[in-house]
Amino acid sequence: xxxxxxxxxxxxxxxxxxxxxxxxxxxxxxxxxxxxxxxxxxxxxxxxxxxxxxxxxxxxxxxxxxxxxxxxxxxxxxxxxxxxxxxxxxxxxxxxxxxxxxxxxxxxxxxxxxxxxxxxxxxxxxxxxxxxxxxxxxxxxxxxxxxxxxxxxxxxxxxxxxxxxxxxxxxxxxxxxxxxxxxxxxxxxxxxxxxxxxxxxxxxxxxxxxxxxxxxxxxxxxxxxxxxxxxxxxxxxxxxxxxxxxxxxxxxxxxxxxxxxxxxxxxxxxxxxxxxxxxxxxxxxxxxxxxxxxxxxxxxxxxxxxxxxxxxxxxxxxxxxxxxxxxxxxxxxxxxxxxxxxxxxxxx
Numbered sequence: 001x002x003x004x005x006x007x008x009x010x011x012x013x014x015x016x017x018x019x020x021x022x023x024x025x026x027x028x029x030x031x032x033x034x035x036x037x038x039x040x041x042x043x044x045x046x047x048x049x050x051x052x053x054x055x056x057x058x059x060x061x062x063x064x065x066x067x068x069x070x071x072x073x074x075x076x077x078x079x080x081x082x083x084x085x086x087x088x089x090x091x092x093x094x095x096x097x098x099x100x101x102x103x104x105x106x107x108x109x110x111x112x113x114x115x116x117x118x119x120x121x122x123x124x125x126x127x128x129x130x131x132x133x134x135x136x137x138x139x140x141x142x143x144x145x146x147x148x149x150x151x152x153x154x155x156x157x158x159x160x161x162x163x164x165x166x167x168x169x170x171x172x173x174x175x176x177x178x179x180x181x182x183x184x185x186x187x188x189x190x191x192x193x194x195x196x197x198x199x200x201x202x203x204x205x206x207x208x209x210x211x212x213x214x215x216x217x218x219x220x221x222x223x224x225x226x227x228x229x230x231x232x233x234x235x236x237x238x239x240x241x242x243x244x245x246x247x248x249x250x251x252x253x254x255x256x257x258x259x260x261x262x263x264x265x266x267x268x269x270x271x272x273x274x275x276x277x278x279x280x281x282x283x284x285x286x287x288x289x290x291x292x293x294x295x296x297x298x299x300x301x302x303x304x305x306x307x308x309x310x311x312x313x314x315x316x317x318x319x320x321x322x323x324x325x326x327x328x329x330x331x332x333x334x335x336x337x338x339x340x341x342x343x344x345x346x347x348x
Contacts, residue, residue, distance in 0.1 A: 003123035004323035004342070005057040009047045010331075012324040013057075020127045022072035027079060027130045032142035034121045035063035035150065035314060036330045036340040038175060038243070040114065044327050051270055051339065054116040061342070062089035062114040064121035065136070065145030075130040085133040085146045086120060086300075089113045090291065101107050105156075105293040111112060112291075122323060124344045134296045143341055144310035144318070147176065150339070151308060152295035153264065154180035158188065161237045161262045162285050165189035168235040170226060170254050171211070172243030174202035176313045176339040177264055179209050181239045183308050184211030194235065194254075196222050197242075201336050205312070226254045239266050244272045252278050252286075260285045314341040317346030 006015045022028045040060045042049040062086040068079060079085075092099050092107035099107050113128075114120025134147045140275055144226035149271065154177050163169055169185040171178050185193050186209070196215045203214040217249035226235060237260045238251035244267035251261045254275055261284055266340060302308045316337045319324040323342050330340035 001124040002320055003059050004320055005263055006060055007057045014321055014326055015065050022070055023071040025130055026072040027133055028070040028126050028127055029066035030069050030125055031066040031121050031344045033065050033146040034061040034342045035146050036326060037063055041331050045331055049232040049283055052116055058116055058313055059119040059122050060114045061122035063146050063149040065142050068100035073291050079130055082134050085313055086136050087128055088132040088147045091129055091132055105291045122340045122342055137304055140309055144303055147310040147314055148299045149213055150176050151180050151299040152292035153177055154184055155295045155298055157262050157289040158184040158266045158294040160289050162239050163188040163190050166191045168192045168230055170194040170235045171237040172196045172247045174239050176207045178241030178287040179205055181241055182206050182211050183209040194226055199333055223253045248272045249274050255284055257282045313339045317341045317343050319346040
């Protein structure tokens with residue numbers, strides 16, 4: 001079978017690799033769709049993410065869906081060959097303190113596909129723990145099933161932000177997760193939603209997802225616009241969904257006294273700066289959101305009921321043989337690309 005390996009910065013190569021057979025408690029999956037996440041782009045552009053560097057070629061990709069081809073021994077009874085599934089990229093140990101608390105995303109021994117040394121989903125077939133696949137209804141497409149993972153990330157952030165009816169919300173960064181934060185804020189009953197980005201097509205999408213004010217940061221002063229519209233009060237909740245270096249502080253500046261700032265993005269430099277006097281005087285609550293936790297059931301319900309349009313995010317699709325082009329399009333912000341999707345079963 002074929003798999004796409006990252007060999008170094010901006011160096012994606014597709015090559016043949018040996019097939020694997022599922023062992024006890026595992027399933028073999030034909031991968032249908034894989035989204036290229038911002039964290040994948042960190043590794044692609046910088047050679048590392050959060051200081052973790054791959055020492056050898058690695059298969060990226062953790063937003064994925066597929067079809068079960070074979071079941072290993074002891075597979076759960078609810079799984080069957082031919083079943084369409086979303087692939088949960090996180091494999092917690094289920095034995096540590098945090099797993100016992102139900103905080104699987106904080107597991108001390110967490111394995112995460114597409115994150116060194118665990119190979120990811122950018123391949124035609126993969127073996128995965130049976131406990132980490134989630135059956136999806138036929139009403140959700142292959143692309144939608146793969147994008148349940150970023151929807152889960154947005155859901156986790158939304159739960160941390162706890163948007164209440166009538167509150168004002170700011171989302172900085174209108175990639176897939178930022179757009180989903182916009183949509184979830186609208187579903188939660190936010191009064192006014194501000195969305196900020198520098199790309200026109202992303203702001204157009206933000207309006208479609210429920211934003212009231214779509215602010216192009218290259219044309220307006222984001223902070224001044226938020227403060228002017230809120231009569232200098234600021235927003236109740238600010239979500240940072242970009243690459244954090246400057247935007248985390250912008251969230252703090254735009255938040256009201258006693259407001260909440262939820263940081264979802266990952267800084268390229270592995271650090272960012274907040275103006276201490278602003279954070280202190282406003283007595284802000286700053287929360288860093290990590291991945292997701294127990295979100296698939298809710299994500300499936302939202303997608304199945306048409307409350308979130310995941311397919312709208314993943315219209316740019318490439319076969320596995322053109323994975324390098326998909327990464328380049330995502331990294332260079334090609335016009336109209338929100339989430340570049342690699343489709344391993346697509347001919348090309």
